[in-house]
Amino acid sequence: MRRVKILYISGPTRSGSTLLARLLNEYPGIASVGEVVSLDVALQSCRLQARARGDGDSIFVPNDAAEDAARRFSALCGCMLPLQDCPIWSQVEASVFGDPPNYSSWNWDTRRPSLRRLLFNGSRGWLERDARSLSEVAEAVYRELARLTRARVIVDDSKTPLYGYFLSNQPWADVVPVRLVRDPRGMAASWSRAKLDAGVEGGEFSTHAVSFSSAHWLKRVMLADRLFRESVVVRYEDLAAAPMQTARRLLDAAGFEAESPERCPAGTVRFGTNHILASNPDKFERGEVDIRPPSDWSQVLGPGARGVVTAATFPLLRRYGYAPWTEVRAYTALR
Numbered sequence: 001m002r003r004v005k006i007l008y009i010s011g012p013t014r015s016g017s018t019l020l021a022r023l024l025n026e027y028p029g030i031a032s033v034g035e036v037v038s039l040d041v042a043l044q045s046c047r048l049q050a051r052a053r054g055d056g057d058s059i060f061v062p063n064d065a066a067e068d069a070a071r072r073f074s075a076l077c078g079c080m081l082p083l084q085d086c087p088i089w090s091q092v093e094a095s096v097f098g099d100p101p102n103y104s105s106w107n108w109d110t111r112r113p114s115l116r117r118l119l120f121n122g123s124r125g126w127l128e129r130d131a132r133s134l135s136e137v138a139e140a141v142y143r144e145l146a147r148l149t150r151a152r153v154i155v156d157d158s159k160t161p162l163y164g165y166f167l168s169n170q171p172w173a174d175v176v177p178v179r180l181v182r183d184p185r186g187m188a189a190s191w192s193r194a195k196l197d198a199g200v201e202g203g204e205f206s207t208h209a210v211s212f213s214s215a216h217w218l219k220r221v222m223l224a225d226r227l228f229r230e231s232v233v234v235r236y237e238d239l240a241a242a243p244m245q246t247a248r249r250l251l252d253a254a255g256f257e258a259e260s261p262e263r264c265p266a267g268t269v270r271f272g273t274n275h276i277l278a279s280n281p282d283k284f285e286r287g288e289v290d291i292r293p294p295s296d297w298s299q300v301l302g303p304g305a306r307g308v309v310t311a312a313t314f315p316l317l318r319r320y321g322y323a324p325w326t327e328v329r330a331y332t333a334l335r
């Protein structure tokens, strides 16, 4: 049977992965499906929210992901429907998890190896023993996604490098990893501000302190460098400055042939519908949308916060072309 072609976006959260996924979704034959790693949590979040409202059939067998975690994930698909009403995700749920759904076969958090175990013991034992049952469920999920979307390429922006590594070791998957990076000060500024999200209980996307975001950036970028050393790198700043050109160059570098979508005025992109799971609430934007340049982090972060993030991430800043003390305004290269 033919392997499922997956373009896997790896990198820190709040690095523009939803923008990249939406852009790629506009190319014929490519379907962006969001953060598949959180499939169980998002589906349970949707059912829990329906139960809280007193509507919908909310009988299901939960897995060991806590209800609190489930409530942090969007219950809405990118098509603006609750996941259980979306024509794609409702069918994936029914065919993979059954009716009523039983999510115990998923839950990445309990199946992934600790970083220490991976570094000291390697990945072979984990892939052959612990991840084997997840492999069967994951194959069913991605094959169903390929069948329902009729896409030649599935774009998964789960971002966690370990999950991408798990996928790239599956015999049924043909994975092209992409390393997405953003200036860690820009990411910290983005994470310091609350953002409305219609699909999340409480209505807001989470915020974090700069110490958390620095550690998160370092861990994700270092791990992706180690696991996907030869893969294409996309910087968020390049993507925001020239969205369609950057997406085109990425597809060319990845060897995917796909006709470019209709041209739009400079600085704008036309977005149709999508079936992006979880991810940033920008996934709900439709029509001709202005692509905003990256916000000026030097105006958002105070000197102390800037110093913390710069010092913590210093060794890797230069590797990705970010200046240690100032904001770079002209980005050019896709490496």
Ligand SMILES: [Zn+2]
Binding pocket: 077, 078, 079, 080, 081, 086, 087, 088, 089, 274, 275, 276
């Ligand atoms: Zn949908």
